[in-house]
Amino acid sequence: MVWKDSEKARVYNRDYREKNKEKQKLYKKEYYEKHKEEKKQYDKKYTKENSTRIKKYRKEQHQKKRLEVLAKIDPAMKCSMCGCDDTRFLEINHIKGGGMKEQKSMKKTDHGMSTNFVMLIHRGDRGVEDLNLLCRVCNSIDHLERVYGKIGLRTVWKKDSELF
Ligand SMILES: [Zn+2]
Incomplete structure (x- = not known):
């Protein structure tokens, strides 16, 4: 049935988005932690210049x-x-x-x-x-x-x- 499939697809997409959101968040956080000092230095330099x-x-x-x-x-x-x-x-x-x-x-x-x-x-x-x-x-x-x-x-x- 077409309806069932599209419903399945909808649920799948939603789950995917949810999971991905968490992953993205985590990734961003990790990236931020790793480059914190660099960013601070960069901001400082940028502001000064x-x-x-x-x-x-x-x-x-x-x-x-x-x-x-x-x-x-x-x-x-x-x-x-x-x-x-x-x-x-x-x-x-x-x-x-x-x-x-x-x-x-x-x-x-x-x-x-x-x-x-x-x-x-x-x-x-x-x-x-x-x-x-x-x-x-x-x-x-x-x-x-x-x-x-x-x-x-x-x-x-x-x-x-x-x-x-
Ligand atoms: Zn006046």
């Missing part, structure tokens, strides 16, 4: 994530005080303050605090409802006004055409 490239890659990846996070907070990607849209100058701001406190409570790792913060938002582990974007200048003014009250400073953003 390519450190500039790796650093550059990591930086680019982070920049990409940072821009995605900025867009998450404000799709217009503009400073909410002066309208500056140069993403190099934009910073994540806590609308009601408390940013330092939150950053301080975050675990210290080899990354900087703001890097961790960006990652947290990027992963979706932190909402953005209480955040907005401020350029570095407006962020400083915001900080000063929190400490000293209204100080009357205002950022004026000149477009390229008005610079000269």
Whole structure:
């Protein structure tokens, strides 16, 4: 009967795959154990020889994530005080303050605090409802006004055409 044969074949194939999987696993493990030191050395050498490239890659990846996070907070990607849209100058701001406190409570790792913060938002582990974007200048003014009250400073953003 055709059905029986195909059923047999199915079972056989499944068994074969299962057995092979175990074998593969074992083989991989043995291979890894045998070449552990070699691999370590190789990785070390690779990292050393390519450190500039790796650093550059990591930086680019982070920049990409940072821009995605900025867009998450404000799709217009503009400073909410002066309208500056140069993403190099934009910073994540806590609308009601408390940013330092939150950053301080975050675990210290080899990354900087703001890097961790960006990652947290990027992963979706932190909402953005209480955040907005401020350029570095407006962020400083915001900080000063929190400490000293209204100080009357205002950022004026000149477009390229008005610079000269
Ligand atoms: Zn601004």
